[in-house]
Amino acid sequence: MANFHQAFSILRRKYFLLPSLSAILVGCTGLSFTDTKAAYDAELYRTEGGIPHIIAADWGSLGFGTGYAAAQDHFCQQSRNILKFRGQLAANFGPANGNLASDYFFKLLAKEGVYDESVDEEFEQLFAGYAAGFNRYLRDTGIDNVTDPVCGGAAWVTPMTAQDVRRFHLTPAFLPSFAPLILAAHPPQNSASSVSTIEQAKQLAMLDPGKGNQLKEYAASFYNPTDKGSNGVAIGRDLTGDESGLLFANPHLNWQDFDFRMYAMHQIIPGVSNLLGANQAQRAHVGFGTNGDVAWTNTVSTSKAYMFYKLDLMPGNSLAYHYDEEQRSIEPVEVTxxxxxxxxxxxxxxxxxxKAGDAFIVxxxxxWNSSMAVSLRIANEGARGFQGGALAMARAKNVTELxxxxNHYQATPGxxxxxxxSHGDVLYGDxxxxxxxxxxxMSSCQLYDGPLYQGNRSECAWNTAADAAAPGLLGAGRQASIIRSDYVTNSNDSYWLANAQAPIAGIQQVQGSRNSERTLRTRSGLAMVAAMAEQGDVNETTLTQTLLSNQNYAGQLLRDDVVAICRSQPTAVVQGQEVDLREACEVLAAWDLHDNLESRGAHLFREFIRAANDDKFTRWLPKAFSYRIPFDENDPVNTPRGLDRSNNPAVLPALAKAVLRVESSGIALNARLADIQSTTRAGERVALPGGEEFEGVFNKMAYGPIGxxxxxxxxxxxxxxxxxxxxAPERTQxxxxxxxxxxxxxxxxxxxxMTKMFANKQLIDIPYTVAEVKKAALSQRHLTEGVAQCAGGGWQFFARDERACERQFEVIKKNQLKSFVEK
Incomplete structure (x- = not known):
């Protein structure tokens, strides 16, 4: 690709296709891989919903087809991410909108050697093929013919390199979340960039006794914002009744953040690997999914994966701190x-x-003043996922192997x-x-109620375990896990109640709480699993319909008591205004306790819970209420529940506030959810079901306050x-x-x-075997690239001359891996 930029101007003038370069639309009945001289050879099928299925005989070609498909679906977003991960946004778009800060951070990662790590040969070839497939789409289409208005005809679009794909994958998953803190660190002696006296006073105030929880929440908001979440439910053979296993996966991610946007894909090397699922859209491989023997998903963990250390500085030197009896330096790292x-x-x-050692100053x-600074150390995954971890998961035959x-690689961060x-065993593991x-x-090194730890003593350093993948990490043998044959589930709570019949014990505090109140979504999921188990023989239809039923768990626990309290006293005074609650009482009484499209009054209850929580996000029932049955660690799924009907002074004011909010928005108290909850896609409004975290709706959908x-x-x-x-042993569905x-x-x-399908709780049947893919395919492209593309001037896209281009493709073809490399 040495002269691709030189040839790139051609693409700006016209639709440009070299001989044999076009992706041919065909209606084949079998797999071909017939171009014996092609370095890359892949079949790209599309089935319902546009889901791509890539079938190839080697890893490079698999990447080639995947990169082409991803470019078809996300060309402009991918193109911008090329610049982002290179640290070139400000050079193209100016410093505003966070571009300069982003560039600094990604340049820092490059300077720290994050992208220089070795990776498995399978991934080296997959990454190179992915970049080649992306560029192939660009050449086939021509930039002026890209129909996405975000970048069609844009001068800033550039070809992708294999190094770009490495950056997409080797960037630590959660470290970028802390970038604002790392960027904000300035030593006090640098008056040009140090924080103001007023800001220093605010910082120090956060360290006052009683403020620790605020600082803890502030720190946690960067790594795991409070609304982040996911659901994972695995049902084993004891509950399915037919020796099969079921998995329900529903990761909750920000719809507006492309870096965490999920992209469904299917990748097959016949006889070697068959992976179906999804991953972040810029990733070249399946991350959440199945290999036919095992299916897995992930949820955000409560374990401590980072630590802020208070460093007491040396007198008169804000770039040095003492560690035990020695002096250590805070080292500058400059990027341009x-x-x-x-x-x-x-x-x-x-x-x-x-940096202070391997930790960043924040x-x-x-x-950061004359006496102290704060450093941040993160338990990063490193490159271990691409040094055996991901491939070992992809090859697992059962949950024990998974x-x-x-355990071995510890490369699934946070x-x-x-x-x-397929034998009906289930696994939960943090x-x-x-x-x-x-x-x-955890207790002796903790400062300010928990957000900071003592950083000047070796006794507060991370320990090293023989069975850990890297120094400072908790050993695999001490991490929470359970394998069973009935069920496991997690909805972002700690490990404790992965199975309500078998609470996990004996786990260190770094993995989260136990014997404590569970979040509403956790309780909702466990309650639904218990209800399905009681009905007997859980199948895939029952599982999906139940977990997407949009039951409002807070409503189930509280609604009847709220109505009773309301009917007994149908008025309340809020800010000097008397509010008539009679209509609200009857709307809630008639509500179906769901957040479905046809549900009426769901929004009123939502705003009631929001008001009861003083508009603060929470995952638990409102603390302002008095509960008839308090939390009981022996009945954690069902407690707390019920309201004290005789002494609950916060209930009616919260309901009154909700009534005022809804009415001031001009919305009826008994409005259908479909009429007021939606997303707009390409100018078309799509009504959406689902509810908020603080309501305990399993099918979590996040919205701002009602307007x-x-x-x-x-x-x-x-x-x-x-x-x-x-x-099941005989089939994957x-x-x-x-x-x-x-x-x-x-x-x-x-x-x-698919947004419309999701709105109607419709899931697509996705084919798994090659025969099923071919039968279900709505389109197919046979994609090849090799020596033939060097003729007729095509070499200019790849090398300095035609012969160099031919040699490049000959080397690629010769070295293509057609199976796993045995280590």
Missing amino acids: VDVRDDNGQVRSQSHTFY GGKFP KAAI INTVAVD LGPMVNFTDRQ KQGYPEVTGSSASWVMTTKL VQGVVAYSESSDSSSLHYND
């Missing part, structure tokens, strides 16, 4: 980026980061794993990289990839839907088709 100004001129601009609400793979196998800290250290148009757009972490898998649809291109047919 190009920045385009308002006149179109590009100039260089630098920023200095600071700013924001964390002080657990062993995850997440739980919920899985099932097995990713996490801080190796004893319970004694004049109700809830007009999804605003936070919500359902993304919904997948139900049935595994998969159903799924991408809630926001497969493509981010607003001109695509697949920009809102």
Whole structure:
């Protein structure tokens, strides 16, 4: 691709197809892979919803077909991400909108050697093929013919390299979330960039006794924002009745963040690997899904995967701190980026980061003054997922092997794993990289009620375990897990109640709480599993329909008591205004206790719970209420529940506030949810079901407070990839839907088709075997690329001359891997 940029201008002038370069639309009845001289040879099928199925004989060709498909669906977003991960946004778009800060951070990662790590040869070839497939789409289409208005005809679009794909994959999953804090660190002696005296006073105030919880919440908001979540439910053979296993996957991710946008895909090397599922849209491989023997999904974990350390500085030196009896330095790390100004001129601009050992110094609400600084250390996954981890998971034959793979590499950052196998065994495990800290250290090293830990003593350093994948990580043998044959589930609570009949005990505090109140969504999921088990023989239809039923668990626990309290006293005074509650009482009494499209009054209850929580996000029942049955650790699924009807002074004011909010928005108290809750895709309004975290709706959808148009757009972490898998020795059955649809291109047919399906709780039957894919295919492309593309001037896209181009493709073809490399 040495001269691709030189040839790129051709693409700007016209639709350009070299001989033999076009992707041929055919109606083949079998797999071909017939171009014996092609370095890359893949079949790309599309089935309902636009889901791509890539079938190839080697890893490079598999990547080639995947990159081509991803470009069809996300070309403009992918093109912008190329610049983002290179640290070139400001050079193309100017410093505003966070571009400069983003560039500094990604340049820092590059300088720290994050992208220089070795990866498995399978991934090397997959990455190279992915970039080649993306560029093939660009050459086939021509930039001026790209129909996505985000980048069609744009001068900033550039070809992708294999190094770009490496960046997509090797960027730590959660470290970028802390970028604002790392960027905000400035030493006090640097008056040009240090924080103001007022800001220093605010920082120090956060360290006052009693403020620790605020600082803890502030710190946690970067790593795991409170509305982040997911659901994973695995049903084993004891409950299915036919020796099969079922998995329901529903990761909750931000609809507005492309870096975490889920993309469904299917990748097959016949006789070697068959992976169906989804992953982040810029990833070249399946991440959440099945290999036919095992199916798995992930949920955000409560384990401690990072730690903020208070460093007491040396007198008179804000770039040095004492550690036991020695002095250690805080080292500057300078990066330089190009920045385009308002006149179109590009100039260089630098920023200095600071490190204390392998931890970054942070700013924001964390002080850096003459006496102290704060450092951040993260239990990163490193490149281990691409140094054996992901492939070991992909090759697992059962949940025991899957657990062993995850244990060995500890490369699943900040997440739980919920899985099932074709023998009907199920797995829950919180097995990713996490801080190796004893319970004694958790208490003796803790400062300010928990957000900070003592960073000047070796006794507060992370411990090293023989069975950990890297120094400082908790050993695999101490991590929470359970394998059973009935069920496991997780909805972002700790490990404790993965199975309500078998609470997990003996786990260190770093993995979260136990014997404590569970979140509403956790309780809802466990209650629904118990109800299905009681009915007997759970199948894939029952599982999907139940978990997408939009039951409002807070409503189930509280509604009847709220109505009784309301009817006994149908008025309340809020801010000096008497509010008539009679209509609200009857609307709630008639509500069906769901957040479905036809549900009436669901929004009134939502605003009631929101008001009861003082508009603060929570995952639990409102603390302001008095409960008839308090939390009981021996009955954690069903408690707390019920309201004290005789002494609950916060109930009626909260309901009155909800009535005022709804009425001031001009919306009827008994409005249908379909009329006020929606998303707009390509100008078309799509009504959406689902409810908020703080209501305990399992099918979590996040919206802002009610307004004049109700809830007009999804605003936070919500359902993304919904997948139900049935595994049995004789067959793999998969159903799924991408809630926001497969493509981010607003001109695509697949920009809102699956959103409509999701709105109606419809999952697509997704074919798994090659024969099933061929039968279900709505389109097919046979994609090849090799020596033939060097003729007729085509070499200019790949090398310095025609012969160099031919040699390049000959080497690629010779070295293509057709199976796994045995290590």
